[in-house]
Amino acid sequence: MTGSGAALDALGDPNRREILRLLADGGRSVQEIADRLPISRPAVSRHLKLLRGAGLVVEEPHGTRRIYRLHDDGVRAVEEYLRQVWGSVATRFTLAAENLPERTDEER
Numbered sequence: 001m002t003g004s005g006a007a008l009d010a011l012g013d014p015n016r017r018e019i020l021r022l023l024a025d026g027g028r029s030v031q032e033i034a035d036r037l038p039i040s041r042p043a044v045s046r047h048l049k050l051l052r053g054a055g056l057v058v059e060e061p062h063g064t065r066r067i068y069r070l071h072d073d074g075v076r077a078v079e080e081y082l083r084q085v086w087g088s089v090a091t092r093f094t095l096a097a098e099n100l101p102e103r104t105d106e107e108r
Contacts, residue, residue: 006053006054007054007056007074010050010051010054010056011078013047015047016047016050016051018036018037019033019037019044019047019048019051020056022036023057023068023069024070027060027067027068027069028067028068029062029067029068030045030048030068033048033068048068055071055073055077056075056078057069057070057071057074058070058071
Protein backbone atom coordinates (compact mmCIF):
# COMPACT_ATOMS: atom_id res chain seq x y z
CA MET A 1 0.00 0.00 0.00
CA THR A 2 1.27 3.47 -0.81
CA GLY A 3 1.96 6.13 1.81
CA SER A 4 -1.49 7.52 1.15
CA GLY A 5 -3.17 4.10 1.36
CA ALA A 6 -3.92 4.17 5.09
CA ALA A 7 -5.17 7.73 4.76
CA LEU A 8 -7.50 6.78 1.92
CA ASP A 9 -8.78 3.82 3.93
CA ALA A 10 -9.45 6.15 6.84
CA LEU A 11 -11.50 8.41 4.58
CA GLY A 12 -13.91 5.56 3.88
CA ASP A 13 -15.97 6.38 6.97
CA PRO A 14 -18.38 9.36 6.86
CA ASN A 15 -17.76 10.23 10.53
CA ARG A 16 -14.02 10.44 9.94
CA ARG A 17 -14.57 12.62 6.88
CA GLU A 18 -16.75 14.91 8.98
CA ILE A 19 -14.08 15.06 11.69
CA LEU A 20 -11.54 16.15 9.09
CA ARG A 21 -13.97 18.76 7.77
CA LEU A 22 -14.36 20.13 11.30
CA LEU A 23 -10.59 20.19 11.82
CA ALA A 24 -10.12 22.09 8.56
CA ASP A 25 -11.39 25.15 10.49
CA GLY A 26 -8.73 24.69 13.19
CA GLY A 27 -7.83 22.55 16.17
CA ARG A 28 -10.52 21.06 18.39
CA SER A 29 -10.77 18.88 21.45
CA VAL A 30 -12.49 15.49 21.45
CA GLN A 31 -15.46 17.04 23.25
CA GLU A 32 -15.75 19.88 20.74
CA ILE A 33 -15.81 17.35 17.92
CA ALA A 34 -18.26 15.05 19.71
CA ASP A 35 -20.62 17.98 20.33
CA ARG A 36 -20.98 18.38 16.55
CA LEU A 37 -21.42 14.71 15.60
CA PRO A 38 -24.19 12.17 16.21
CA ILE A 39 -21.71 9.75 17.84
CA SER A 40 -20.37 9.36 21.37
CA ARG A 41 -17.18 10.89 22.72
CA PRO A 42 -15.51 7.44 22.97
CA ALA A 43 -16.41 6.81 19.31
CA VAL A 44 -14.84 10.14 18.35
CA SER A 45 -11.69 9.14 20.25
CA ARG A 46 -11.52 5.86 18.33
CA HIS A 47 -11.93 7.66 15.02
CA LEU A 48 -9.24 10.17 15.97
CA LYS A 49 -6.88 7.35 16.92
CA LEU A 50 -7.36 5.81 13.48
CA LEU A 51 -6.94 9.17 11.74
CA ARG A 52 -3.77 9.80 13.75
CA GLY A 53 -2.43 6.37 12.77
CA ALA A 54 -3.19 7.15 9.13
CA GLY A 55 -1.19 10.36 9.41
CA LEU A 56 -4.13 12.69 8.84
CA VAL A 57 -4.29 14.34 12.26
CA VAL A 58 -1.88 15.23 15.05
CA GLU A 59 -2.64 15.79 18.71
CA GLU A 60 -1.20 18.43 20.99
CA PRO A 61 -1.57 18.29 24.76
CA HIS A 62 -3.10 21.41 26.32
CA GLY A 63 -3.44 20.86 30.05
CA THR A 64 -5.77 17.92 30.55
CA ARG A 65 -7.15 18.17 27.02
CA ARG A 66 -5.74 17.07 23.71
CA ILE A 67 -6.26 19.32 20.72
CA TYR A 68 -6.44 17.64 17.34
CA ARG A 69 -5.36 19.33 14.12
CA LEU A 70 -4.99 18.29 10.50
CA HIS A 71 -1.53 16.90 9.78
CA ASP A 72 -0.24 18.76 6.73
CA ASP A 73 1.96 15.89 5.52
CA GLY A 74 -0.90 13.39 5.58
CA VAL A 75 -3.30 15.72 3.83
CA ARG A 76 -0.66 16.50 1.18
CA ALA A 77 -0.08 12.77 0.56
CA VAL A 78 -3.79 12.25 -0.16
CA GLU A 79 -3.93 15.39 -2.29
CA GLU A 80 -0.91 14.27 -4.32
CA TYR A 81 -2.37 10.78 -4.83
CA LEU A 82 -5.67 12.22 -6.07
CA ARG A 83 -3.86 14.68 -8.31
CA GLN A 84 -1.90 11.83 -9.89
CA VAL A 85 -4.97 9.65 -10.37
CA TRP A 86 -7.32 12.36 -11.62
CA GLY A 87 -4.63 14.00 -13.71
CA SER A 88 -4.16 10.72 -15.52
CA VAL A 89 -7.89 10.20 -15.88
CA ALA A 90 -8.40 13.73 -17.19
CA THR A 91 -5.63 13.23 -19.76
CA ARG A 92 -7.13 9.94 -20.97
CA PHE A 93 -10.61 11.47 -21.11
CA THR A 94 -9.33 14.41 -23.15
CA LEU A 95 -7.53 12.11 -25.58
CA ALA A 96 -10.62 9.93 -25.97
CA ALA A 97 -12.89 12.94 -26.51
CA GLU A 98 -10.56 14.43 -29.08
CA ASN A 99 -10.46 11.18 -31.02
CA LEU A 100 -14.18 10.46 -31.21
CA PRO A 101 -15.51 10.24 -34.75
CA GLU A 102 -17.77 13.08 -35.85
CA ARG A 103 -21.45 12.30 -35.35
CA THR A 104 -23.89 12.91 -38.14
CA ASP A 105 -27.17 14.76 -37.63
CA GLU A 106 -28.98 11.42 -37.74
CA GLU A 107 -26.86 10.05 -34.86
CA ARG A 108 -27.55 13.08 -32.66
